[in-house]
Every structure is written in C-alpha cells, then in structure tokens.
Amino acid sequence: MGKSPSKSTKVLPVIPLPTPLALLPGTTLRIPITNRADIAAILAKIYSVSATARPDAAITVACVPLCHPQLSKDGRLLIEEGANKKGKKDAGAGNAEVDPVNATEADLFGYGCVAKVSGVQGRRQGELGLVVEGLERVRVESVIQERPYFEAVIGGLVEDVDTADREVAEQFQLLKQLSRELLALVRLSTILPGSNTVTLSPIVARRLELYIARKELDEAGALADFMANVIDCTHEEKLRVLASLDAKERLDRVIEILQRQITNLQGANRATVTTEAVPQNPKELVEWYSRRMIDNLKKKSSDTSTPRNMPPGFPGFPGGANGVGGEEANELEELKKRLEAAQLSPEADKVAQRELQRLQRMNPAQAEYQVCRNYLENLAEIPWSKVSEDRLDKETLLRAKRQLDDDHYGLEKIKKRLLEYLAVLKLKEVGKKEIDEEIRRLTKGSEEKMEEGEKEGQKEEEKETLVKKGEKLEQKKPPPREPSEQELRLLEKKRMVDKSPILLLVGPPGTGKTSLAKSIATALGRKFHRISLGGVRDEAEIRGHRRTYVAAMPGLIVSGLKKVGVANPVFLLDEVDKLGMSNFHGDPSAAMLEVLDPEQNHSFTDHYVNIPIDLSKVLFIATANSLDTIPPPLLDRMETIQLSGYTTLEKRHIATRHLLPKQITSNGLHPENVELPEEVLDKIITAYTRESGVRNLEREIGSVVRSKAVEYATAKDTDSLPTYSPLVTLSDLDTILGIERFTEELTEQHARPGVVTGLVAYSTGGQGSILFIEIADMPGSGRVQLTGKLGDVLKESVEVALSWVKSHAFALGLTTTEDEDIMKNRSIHVHCPSGAIPKDGPSAGLAHTVALVSLFSGQPVPPTLAMTGEVSLRGRVLPVGGIKEKLIGALRAGVERVLLPEGNRKDVQELPEEVRRGIKIECVGGIWEGLGMVWPERFAGRGLGRVDARL
Numbered sequence: 001m002g003k004s005p006s007k008s009t010k011v012l013p014v015i016p017l018p019t020p021l022a023l024l025p026g027t028t029l030r031i032p033i034t035n036r037a038d039i040a041a042i043l044a045k046i047y048s049v050s051a052t053a054r055p056d057a058a059i060t061v062a063c064v065p066l067c068h069p070q071l072s073k074d075g076r077l078l079i080e081e082g083a084n085k086k087g088k089k090d091a092g093a094g095n096a097e098v099d100p101v102n103a104t105e106a107d108l109f110g111y112g113c114v115a116k117v118s119g120v121q122g123r124r125q126g127e128l129g130l131v132v133e134g135l136e137r138v139r140v141e142s143v144i145q146e147r148p149y150f151e152a153v154i155g156g157l158v159e160d161v162d163t164a165d166r167e168v169a170e171q172f173q174l175l176k177q178l179s180r181e182l183l184a185l186v187r188l189s190t191i192l193p194g195s196n197t198v199t200l201s202p203i204v205a206r207r208l209e210l211y212i213a214r215k216e217l218d219e220a221g222a223l224a225d226f227m228a229n230v231i232d233c234t235h236e237e238k239l240r241v242l243a244s245l246d247a248k249e250r251l252d253r254v255i256e257i258l259q260r261q262i263t264n265l266q267g268a269n270r271a272t273v274t275t276e277a278v279p280q281n282p283k284e285l286v287e288w289y290s291r292r293m294i295d296n297l298k299k300k301s302s303d304t305s306t307p308r309n310m311p312p313g314f315p316g317f318p319g320g321a322n323g324v325g326g327e328e329a330n331e332l333e334e335l336k337k338r339l340e341a342a343q344l345s346p347e348a349d350k351v352a353q354r355e356l357q358r359l360q361r362m363n364p365a366q367a368e369y370q371v372c373r374n375y376l377e378n379l380a381e382i383p384w385s386k387v388s389e390d391r392l393d394k395e396t397l398l399r400a401k402r403q404l405d406d407d408h409y410g411l412e413k414i415k416k417r418l419l420e421y422l423a424v425l426k427l428k429e430v431g432k433k434e435i436d437e438e439i440r441r442l443t444k445g446s447e448e449k450m451e452e453g454e455k456e457g458q459k460e461e462e463k464e465t466l467v468k469k470g471e472k473l474e475q476k477k478p479p480p481r482e483p484s485e486q487e488l489r490l491l492e493k494k495r496m497v498d499k500s501p502i503l504l505l506v507g508p509p510g511t512g513k514t515s516l517a518k519s520i521a522t523a524l525g526r527k528f529h530r531i532s533l534g535g536v537r538d539e540a541e542i543r544g545h546r547r548t549y550v551a552a553m554p555g556l557i558v559s560g561l562k563k564v565g566v567a568n569p570v571f572l573l574d575e576v577d578k579l580g581m582s583n584f585h586g587d588p589s590a591a592m593l594e595v596l597d598p599e600q601n602h603s604f605t606d607h608y609v610n611i612p613i614d615l616s617k618v619l620f621i622a623t624a625n626s627l628d629t630i631p632p633p634l635l636d637r638m639e640t641i642q643l644s645g646y647t648t649l650e651k652r653h654i655a656t657r658h659l660l661p662k663q664i665t666s667n668g669l670h671p672e673n674v675e676l677p678e679e680v681l682d683k684i685i686t687a688y689t690r691e692s693g694v695r696n697l698e699r700e701i702g703s704v705v706r707s708k709a710v711e712y713a714t715a716k717d718t719d720s721l722p723t724y725s726p727l728v729t730l731s732d733l734d735t736i737l738g739i740e741r742f743t744e745e746l747t748e749q750h751a752r753p754g755v756v757t758g759l760v761a762y763s764t765g766g767q768g769s770i771l772f773i774e775i776a777d778m779p780g781s782g783r784v785q786l787t788g789k790l791g792d793v794l795k796e797s798v799e800v801a802l803s804w805v806k807s808h809a810f811a812l813g814l815t816t817t818e819d820e821d822i823m824k825n826r827s828i829h830v831h832c833p834s835g836a837i838p839k840d841g842p843s844a845g846l847a848h849t850v851a852l853v854s855l856f857s858g859q860p861v862p863p864t865l866a867m868t869g870e871v872s873l874r875g876r877v878l879p880v881g882g883i884k885e886k887l888i889g890a891l892r893a894g895v896e897r898v899l900l901p902e903g904n905r906k907d908v909q910e911l912p913e914e915v916r917r918g919i920k921i922e923c924v925g926g927i928w929e930g931l932g933m934v935w936p937e938r939f940a941g942r943g944l945g946r947v948d949a950r951l
C-alpha cells in the first residue's frame with residue numbers, strides 16, 4: 001500500500017523537533033524548551049485562546065521531526081531512488097546542525113505526529129522540557145507561516161490494518177515474540193543482586209510485557225510504533241517508521257531493526273566468550289552474562305546521539321520518554337560546567353572529577369546516583385574561592401563609624417573596639433595584596449625558567465604524549481610545580497595575615513549584639529549570615545552528616561557558605577552560650593573549636609563534604625548572654641567584648657532616636673503624628689519594662705504608637721482630624737498599656753533608726769534601684785529573724801554585719817563594758833521590703849552594718865544617703881558589681897549621697913555625666929571610715945588599724 005487517503009485537514013501549530021528526536025503515536029516525548037522562542041509563542045497563543053473558549057480542551061500541536069540528509073521528505077532512501085539528481089531538491093536539508101528555531105519549511109520532514117501537550121517538566125532553567133503525548137500520524141500538507149512559529153495544514157491519515165492478511169498476522173506474531181525476547185534480555189539484569197546496571201524495574205518490565213501481550217492484531221501498527229520507540233534505533237530509522245503509513249511496511253521495518261538489535265547483542269556476547277574467562281558457577285554465569293549484555297546495550301546507545309540508560313517510551317511514563325537520555329546527559333554536562341565555574345580547590349577538584357566519573361557510569365535508577373549527584377551539586381555550590389570585594393578604601397573607617405553611630409546609640413567602648421578591628425583588617429588587606437604580588441612574581445619567574453627547560457629537553461617527549469589519542473585534558477597540562485621554599489614562606493605569612501580574631505559580644509538580651517554585627521557587615525560591604533547555635537545538641541548539625549547516612553546534609557557552617565555564595569562573609573554565631581554540651585550525639589562545642597580557631601580553620605572539614613574548606617576568610621562574630629556556660633577552651637579562642645545593658649537615660653535616647661521613629665514608620669504614621677514627651681518615655685521605661693536591653697521597650701512603644709494609629713485613622717475617617725492630638729500624656733499610658741507593672745522606690749522623707757537605704761541591681765533586668773534595709777529590735781534572747789526573700793549570701797552578710805557590730809559594741813559606744821553582750825536581752829528582725837522579689841548577694845553588707853549601729857545607738861541615717869559594699873569580718877568594705885545600674889537607679893529615686901567601696905572608684909569614671917553631677921559619691925575602704933561619713937561627729941578619725949588589732 002502506498003499512501004493512505006487523508007481523512008481531513010486542519011491547521012495546527014507545528015513544533016519542529018530537534019534532531020535526533022521523533023515522536024511516534026502512542027509514545028511520550030520530552031522536548032527541551034530552552035531557547036525555543038517558537039514553543040513559547042505557541043503556548044502563549046494556545047493559552048490565550050483556550051483560556052477563554054474551552055479551558056478543559058486538550059492542547060494539541062503537530063510535532064514534526066527535521067529531515068534526514070539521506071531521506072526524502074516522505075521517508076524514501078535517496079540512494080534507493082538513484083536520487084542523486086531527482087531527490088536532491090526533494091531531500092530535506094535537515095541534520096543535527098539545524099537549529100529547530102531557525103528551521104525553514106525545507107527542513108521539515110513530510111510526516112509528523114499530532115500530540116497532546118501534557119505539561120512542562122524539569123527542575124531548573126536549563127532542564128525544562130515540554131512533555132507531549134503522540135496521538136496520530138499526520139502528513140504536513142503545506143506550511144502557512146514560519147515565524148514566530150510554524151503553522152501548517154495537517155492532513156490526518158486513516159490507519160487500518162488488514163486483519164485478514166495472513167502475512168500481516170504472521171509478522172505481528174513475530175514482532176510480539178521479538179519484543180518479548182528483547183524485554184527478557186533487558187530484564188535479566190534486574191534480577192541480579194549487586195549489579196550496578198539495573199536498567200528496568202521489575203514493575204515497569206511487567207507492565208511492558210502486559211502491554212505487548214494485550215495488543216490485538218488491529219493494533220499491529222501501534223505496537224510497531226511503540227517498539228520503534230523502545231528499541232535503539234537511529235534517527236533515520238525512526239523517520240522511516242514514521243513515514244511508513246502502511247502497517248505491513250511498518251511491521252517489516254521494526255522487525256528488521258529488532259532482529260538486528262537482538263542478533264547484535266547475542267553476537268557481541270558470543271564474541272566476548274572467546275576472549276574472556278567464563279565463570280563456571282551458574283549464579284556467577286547469569287550475572288556475568290547479563291552484565292556483558294547491558295554493557296553492550298549501553299555502548300550501543302552511546303554510539304547514537306541519544307545516550308540511553310533504560311528502555312524508554314511507555315505511555316503514561318513520561319520519564320521513560322525518549323528525551324530521557326538526553327536529559328541526563330544535559331544534567332551531567334551542566335553539573336560539569338557548574339563545577340568548573342566553582343573554581344574548586346585542588347583537593348576538591350580531584351574528588352569532584354572522581355565522583356563525576358562514577359556518576360557517568362551509574363544508572364540514574366540507582367539510589368546511589370542521587371546521593372552522588374547531590375554531593376556534586378553541593379560541591380559546586382560551595383564558594384571555594386569566590387569572594388566579595390571588601391570596601392576597604394580611604395572612606396572605610398569613616399563610613400563604618402557613621403554606620404555604627406547611625407544604627408546604635410551609645411556603646412562607645414564597643415564601637416571603638418570594632419573600629420580598631422576594622423582598621424587592622426584594612427591594614428592587613430594591604431599587606432595581603434603585597435604578599436600576593438610577591439608570590440605572583442615568584443611563580444612567574446620559576447614558570448618561565450621551567451618553560452625554557454621544557455623547550456630544550458622535553459620537546460620530543462611532549463609531542464608524543466600530546467599526540468596520543470584519547471588522552472585526557474588534564475594529562476596535557478604541565479605537571480604541578482613544587483612551590484619553592486620562599487613561596488612556602490610567603491604562603492605561611494599570608495595565612496597568618498588572613499587570620500582574624502573572633503569577636504564575642506556578651507550581654508543581656510536586646511542590647512544590640514545582633515544588630516552591631518549586622519552593621520559591621522554593612523560597613524565592610526560583606527554578606528551577612530546568622531547561624532543560630534541555641535539548642536544545637538548534635539555535633540552533626542555543625543559538621544554535617546557523613547555521606548553514608550540517608551538524607552545526609554552538610555552542616556550549618558557549609559550550608560551558610562552555600563547560602564551566601566562567597567568565601568568571606570560575616571557569620572554571626574548567635575547564642576554560643578546555649579550550645580549543647582557533650583552528649584551521645586557528640587560534642588557540638590568541640591566542633592565549634594575547630595571553626596573558631598584561627599590556627600585551624602583554614603582547613604575545616606565538614607563530614608559530608610569531607611574535603612578541607614578554608615574558613616579563614618570568614619569573619620566570625622559570636623554573641624552570648626553570659627560567659628558562664630561557654631566551655632573554657634571555646635571562650636579562650638574568642639575576644640570578649642562586654643555589653644553591660646542600658647541605663648534609663650541611654651534607653652531614653654535609644655527610644656527617641658531609633659525605636660520611636662522605627663515604630664512610627666512601621667505602623668504607617670508620620671513623625672508629626674506621634675509625640676512622646678520625655679516624662680512619658682521615662683515612665684514607659686521604668687514602670688512598664690525592667691530589662692537591660694530595649695526589646696520590651698520597643699514593644700511597649702509599638703503598642704503606644706499603634707493606639708495612636710487607631711486614633712488617627714478614626715479621626716481621618718470621621719473627618720475630625722483637627723481634633724486629633726499627637727501628644728501622648730502620662731494618663732494615656734494607663735489606658736494604653738494598663739496599670740504600671742513595676743513601681744519605683746523613692747527615698748523616705750523621714751529618717752528612723754535602723755532603716756538604711758541600700759542599692760540593688762536586678763540581675764534579671766539589669767536595672768538598678770534603691771532598697772530599704774529595715775532592722776527592728778525587740779525583747780528576746782538574741783534571736784535573728786530574716787524576711788524579705790533573702791538569699792543565702794545575703795543572710796550570711798547580715799550575720800557578718802551582726803558579728804562585727806557585736807564584737808565592736810564597746811568601741812562603737814553601744815555598751816558600757818567590753819564584755820557586755822549587746823544581744824543579751826533582745827532579738828532582732830531584719831527585713832528587706834518588696835518581699836516578693838528574691839534578693840541575694842553580699843553588696844548590702846555595709847548597709848546592714850550601718851543599720852545595726854543606727855538601731856543600737858538610736859541615731860537615724862539620712863534617707864537620701866545610700867550605700868553599697870560587701871563587708872568582711874575584719875571590717876573592710878569590698879567592691880561590688882552593677883555600680884552603673886545602681887547609681888542610675890539611685891539618682892532616679894532621689895538619692896543625694898552615695899557611699900561606695902574604695903575598690904569601685906574606677907567604675908565612677910564610667911558613670912553617665914548626669915549621675916556624676918546629680919549624686920555626691922564618696923568611697924570608703926573600711927567600716928569605720930563609712931561610719932565616720934554617716935555620723936562624722938561621732939566616728940570621724942577612727943580607722944582600720946584599730947579593727948585589725950582586735951581580730
């Protein structure tokens with residue numbers, strides 16, 4: 001039969017298929033759509049029409065392959081026809097080099113296949129493919145347009161098989177038998193344990209078998225199409241099958257290819273039998289046989305331009321379409337390119353090459369394939385040598401200072417340290433450039449020398465090796481040169497210069513540690529990445545899992561590098577103090593030791609990557625809330641910068657300069673819409689927050705601003721804007737924020753014996769305040785009662801104070817004789833108000849002593865005089881902590897005079913100006929001196945010497 005009559009004609013968009021693709025009815029194909037403007041235009045057109053007309057209609061296009069140089073447009077062999085003369089003009093110009101986007105009418109084959117578009121597949125840009133399902137064979141009658149995409153009149157063809165024809169029936173049976181035979185050969189491989197060439201899963205093989213078995217005689221043409229797609233045939237053969245309209249002719253062609261393929265396989269196996277030792281054990285024999293066979297299949301398929309690892313083409317299995325081999329090749333090619341672009345370190349490059357070769361040999365169906373691919377992708381994503389350019393110019397330090405000042409109020413000491421750090425970094429950069437230059441000069445010199453030597457001595461040898469066929473590229477490269485001693489010394493020097501100290505910012509929450517680190521990154525123009533170490537219990541989280549684990553991944557450090565994409569980012573290691581301790585998952589802090597040691601981190605090894613990675617260019621800044629839980633070896637590697645928490649005054653400034661403008665903007669208002677007077681801000685700070693940082697303060701200011709936003713919006717909606725007042729008053733605070741959460745202690749108006757004003761710094765909030773020490777006496781037998789939720793240390797401090805007073809009672813003028821017991825007929829009760837707040841620490845020792853003396857002597861202490869300091873039994877007053885917070889609290893409470901231990905004199909220098917001006921600060925070295933300052937007329941002139949003599 002020649003040509004079947006055309007059923008009907010219709011106009012369809014045409015997708016020219018890139019050589020060697022061809023679509024046959026009943027099969028699926030994945031057409032790469034990168035750089036295919038024509039496909040994009042077709043889809044855009046179709047979607048614009050079908051979206052309005054028939055949204056559920058199948059999208060159909062005609063897929064037409066490009067011509068083959070040896071075939072005429074209707075699939076005849078040109079030599080067959082003696083067509084050197086006649087066929088030339090008939091022949092398509094199509095070949096592998098014709099880009100389907102630039103194809104002309106002459107390049108299109110005469111037959112094609114109407115296909116349903118079933119979707120777009122692929123993960124990344126370069127891998128996207130249009131998946132189409134072949135429906136029916138058609139003839140291209142005439143082309144209507146070529147650009148922007150092909151449109152042609154397509155003639156449908158009647159497909160009927162002459163079932164009465166005995167010859168057709170016989171051929172059909174033969175086709176079925178051969179198909180099963182081929183399938184059986186391929187399936188053999190899958191039953192072999194340990195074979196790394198599993199090509200067909202048993203389920204797919206079973207379904208293929210069923211598919212073949214269920215085909216009836218009237219579907220002989222369809223089965224032939226299907227098998228032509230499954231088996232390994234050339235582009236030319238496929239085009240000829242496509243052009244075979246007659247089922248009998250098609251069967252003939254497919255049978256011929258099938259037979260050839262099976263014979264080839266068997267022939268190849270037979271040939272190897274003669275050269276290789278054949279295993280005697282039956283199991284080994286099966287294994288050996290199928291391995292040979294699969295190798296053969298692979299070799300054959302790699303000869304054609306579409307390498308193929310599994311028999312493709314099964315309706316409903318888009319992955320098995322005949323674009324699959326191409327896809328893998330693309331993927332590998334792309335991976336290779338990405339690895340090249342990643343400029344791997346020499347070690348990494350070696351590993352990558354080895355893994356790439358393994359991957360090429362592997363079957364994609366193997367689980368190991370994905371593991372290997374993921375690994376290589378990870379390698380390609382790690383920035384081995386890519387760095388962002390530091391903005392280390394003349395302006396750097398100025399700019400950094402401006403940046404730090406703009407983002408943060410106060411913190412002068414810390415900013416100074418950070419600027420020092422940047423200055424050193426800048427100087428080192430200059431030094432590094434000089435070393436680089438020197439290394440380059442040295443390298444160039446020795447390479448030139450080497451080249452000369454090569455020219456003379458190795459010319460002939462070199463030629464020979466270069467000419468060798470199949471030689472790999474890397475073999476052509478000159479062998480790596482051994483660095484000279486001088487170079488090694490320079491490299492070592494460079495490594496030393498590369499080292500940068502690791503800063504640790506320690507301070508209470510919300511004091512700006514994270515934002516300081518961010519400002520440094522911005523000032524330097526480096527990328528910033530935050531790694532939260534809080535709660536990391538597993539060493540593998542930092543160092544990654546070994547590749548042998550399922551779903552193994554690189555650790556936090558390598559993931560961070562991958563994310564920023566450069567080798568010199570700023571890494572913020574947040575909450576180092578919350579890092580888990582050693583447990584059965586390993587020791588996370590020990591893993592950090594390597595990361596944070598400038599001596600070691602140029603060769604940090606992640607378990608997953610398993611190749612040394614240079615972290616010396618990374619600028620690490622760690623943060624912690626306290627130093628107590630950081631393991632000493634880890635702490636030792638970092639340079640600590642302490643952030644002490646803000647005073648109310650600093651908080652007020654931070655609130656006006658940073659927090660309020662921030663909240664106003666984020667709540668959609670303008671600066672003129674909200675006005676927070678100083679006393680309102682102070683009240684928010686003291687009565688609604690008690691913290692060292694400013695997080696809660698920011699939250700409370702946010703609440704106030706939001707409530708103002710509601711007012712403003714309502715006023716705007718009701719056209720009563722003129723009545724809106726931006727001012728927030730003290731009384732508004734009660735309604736907006738609720739009742740005061742913390743009340744401020746104020747100094748007493750009247751002095752009473754036994755009551756002394758102490759100073760306290762709340763450890764939770766870092767805020768300071770005054771605290772009253774109240775002591776009352778009553779008839780009794782020397783009992784001491786303590787209330788006010790006092791901690792052990794505070795209780796002991798009361799006992800020390802009492803012992804000192806008892807032992808010095810006579811000298812203090814409290815008893816008339818030296819051996820009289822002052823507590824003989826009385827008991828005392830020591831109380832510290834605000835009983836719900838736990839208090840501890842030795843700093844109230846001086847206050848207790850003074851309170852006891854005051855009680856026993858009946859002389860009151862002025863309420864505006866506050867004191868702090870630990871006392872020892874010898875009568876010394878020892879230094880205490882939190883002076884800054886305590887004195888700021890004291891000023892707020894109305895204290896006018898403060899007694900501090902002599903040892904805290906240095907802290908006075910760091911006090912805010914307001915405090916130093918507002919409070920008279922006096923330092924005392926011993927209790928006698930302190931007593932002399934409280935009651936000058938009674939105790940002035942008494943000193944330590946007397947106390948020591950008594951003990």
Ligand SMILES: Nc1ncnc2c1ncn2[C@@H]1O[C@H](COP(=O)(O)OP(=O)(O)OP(=O)(O)O)[C@@H](O)[C@H]1O
Nearest residue numbers: 407408409508509510511512513514515654658694
């Ligand atoms: N001195 C300051 N000037 C301006 N804003 C500040 C200052 N200190 C803190 N802030 C602001 O306080 C907020 C909290 O700061 P940040 O997140 O840096 O705290 P942190 O110290 O890292 O806290 P944590 O220990 O809980 O991680 C940020 O919005 C920051 O801008």
